[in-house]
Amino acid sequence: MKKIKIKSGVNLVVLPTTQFKTMHIAVDFAAPLLDIDKVSARSLLTYLTAVSSNKYPSQQMVAQKAIDLYGAQYQTDVMRFGQTHHVRYTLQIPAPTYIGAENSLLHDAFDFLRDMIFDPLIMDDYFDLPIFTKEKQSLMNELDSLTDDKQRYAMSKLRELTYDLPAMTISSSGRTSDVEALTSKGVYQVYQDMINNDTINIVVYGDIDEARVVSELTTWPLLARQEQSLKPFYRQELFSVTNELTDVQADINQAIMTISYRLAIAPEDPRRFVALVMNALFGGSPLSKLFTIIREKESLAYSIYSRWQHDTGFITVAAGLDADKVAQTDTMIQAQITAIQVGDFSDETLSAIKASLINDYLSQQDSPASEIGLVFSRLLTNRETTVTAWIAAVNAVTSADVAKMAREVVIQSRFTLMPEGLS
Amino acid sequence: MIEKKYKRLKEKVITETLSNGLKVVMIPKKSYHKTFAVITTPFGALDQRFQINNDKPVNIPAGTAHFLEHKLFEKEKSDAFTRFGELGADANAFTNAYQTSYLFSTTQNLNLALIHLLDFVQTPYFSDKTIAKEQGIIGQEIQMYDDDPNWSVYMGLMGLMYPSAPLSEDIAGTKESILKITPALLYDIHRAFYQSDQLTLQIVGNFDPDEILRIVRDNQTTKTLEKVNVKTFQAPINQPKIIQETKKFDVSRPKIGFGIRLPTNARTGKEATKFVLAVDILSDILFGEQTDWYQNLYNKGIIDTEFETSFDLLRNYQFITFFAETTEYESLTVAINNQLAEYKKNLDGKELVFESLRRATLGEGIQRLNSLESIALRGDDVLFGTNLFDKIMLLQDLTYNDILDTAEELYKNAKLQRFVLQK
Known part of the structure; x- marks a missing residue:
């Protein structure tokens, strides 16, 4: 991966390929996640810049421009990697060679994205008010309706129980009460701060060469900025007791149980491959103990999985199940960790788990979105593992490594959502 | 073997119907890392009544196509899903209104995974015991859907537009309807809708078409597959009563x-x-x-x-x-x-x-x-x-x-x- 430094704090990676029938331009703004108020403001600014800019002042004009760019997909997102917060813009267009519009489409795509990101619809020092008011309401509606999705609701409650750092306890999209308090002027200041101070990484992926990209970017107002040393990996101290909470809700049929475990190996620890394999064996794959034993063999839960987040140092479990099976399932989940700790799993299972992880990893190369995501993580963590090295590292994990790693897993919090009248 | 080229899209489709009626559709994509294979029968949730040869017509309870899809993975002494895992392939299946499909994608062991796909789909094993267990699992799955507001509004609208028609019933059926499912019914359905001339096998990705076709052909000649006449009855579409x-x-x-x-x-x-x-x-x-x-x-x-x-x-x-x-x-x-x-x-x-x-x-x-x-x-x-x-x-x-x-x-x-x- 070749990183081109366009300006101080502004990097570009161009990955030329003819494998796909699309072309992608992705722009990532990264900042440390310290201030809880900023999260909601950054989230709202992605709503504003998704539907308006100085050149395309209404959602209608933005939509029409996407149509004119042959059905381009323009998207803005917020996300979190450990303790960094990211605002990400992506534009996907059909590869010009398939539609016979080579030069103009590429050029127009770069210009459109530039206009949307860097030339917003502002009056003096605030965002256009009618759009601000409407998009603020849209974001609040969206945050409220997240609670309609019971799995996501339970995960958000679990996050509150799990993290020390306040900015880690809320959704990367913000919080309704914070959004409500935002002013157009305040959000514009946060926008300015982002444009001028965030680390900017640009990834261009498709049938295009570096020279062309660099030439297209000359009209982008990319200013030099202080190089930040972002520390994306989040780690926190161990809680001595498990934080537990149960909520009861009417109008639901199923219970949802979520659990978080600390697995805080150091960011640079090469045993991250062991953690990856261990989590896949625990609940991260259809071959896992949680899936094959709790769901398939015991029929205790319809859905159950675990996820390991290297960026935060936690393993999270989520299960959808009948309310009267919560206690039994909980005991069974803990028993699976104990089983892994004592090496109660076969070599065949471990090999299959590794093969499946390697398959997933190799398959990512067939998805532009995954490849682009990978490039952004590499830029953020300053770490690049080759395909060969990655596969070798997974294959090198032994049963003993996995059992030993499982002993470092410590339960930290549990949130359960119960249907009314059944708890 | 028929080869159809789509010049503008730079794609080609190779189609061959084997002597037993199995249709094989191959789309080679050399620049990809993985291969995706899927075998499909045009039997889905809308099919609720059928007749084999001139036997007595059989009614199909709501949710049966989906139920059979789940059960086809489970064999007398093994689980088809586990075998895909051992091969490092990622397997899945789905049922909709008009089809049932079984699929996998893999970057390794393609030939073995493909043979396994054909074998498990064409070799049914259903027993009272495994059916009873599945009734529990699917019962939970139905409940999970009941808690999903998007699904509820969709099903509610279908119920208004098409009262008592199969389309207004959940693809998974109801807790009551799936209790009517017996091994004999599933065997009959398999006999009718999973015979080779009802099935289509599609393979897309990085493979050699000649080699794949030889493997599929060799696999099919080892099987004696029964040929039966099937008649299906489409349920009448009622007029809505409520607006x-x-x-x-x-x-x-x-x-x-x-x-x-x-x-x-x-x-x-x-x-x-x-x-x-x-x-x-x-x-x-x-x-x-x-x-x-x-x-x-x-x-x-x-x-x-x-x-x-x-x-x-x-x-x-x-x-x-x-x-x-x-x-x-x-x-x-x-x-x-x-x-x-x-x-x-x-x-x-x-x-x-x-x-x-x-x-x-x-x-x-x-x-x-x-x-x-x-x-x-x-x-x-x-x-x-x-x-x-x-x-x-x-x-x-x-x-x-x-x-x-x-x-x-x-x-x-x-x-x-x-x-x-x-x-």
């Missing part, structure tokens, strides 16, 4: 589904695919994000980006739907009805709009071709025998007059039904 309905549900904002029933479908093949394309573009001209109609409602806060419309043509059924999240649903109802009533005026002089939307739809189709799964599953292969490449190329045949004719057929006697989910 509007409201249901209580714990949602933050009301969720609304609108539907327009169209007369029983008689189109097949390319004509059907072309008609669907015409309807999609027509809906975009009248209800798309870039229209004044949409913007007006969006600016008033009556709709937001959750608003969507679609058209479905499923065997005999054809219907238009609109979904939205809003408290202002009475205003939205009026707005949709007005737009429908004035379709002639609204389409007047829209040739250029049509052209730009046709180009965008073409661009979107091209972008979709990145995904091997989309190539295999997002065409109209099962319903109309047109693959995704055919579908994209058919866009070129569409004229503005097709759009006007389609509008006449769709909207002339349109009657809007409405289902509301709210607190």
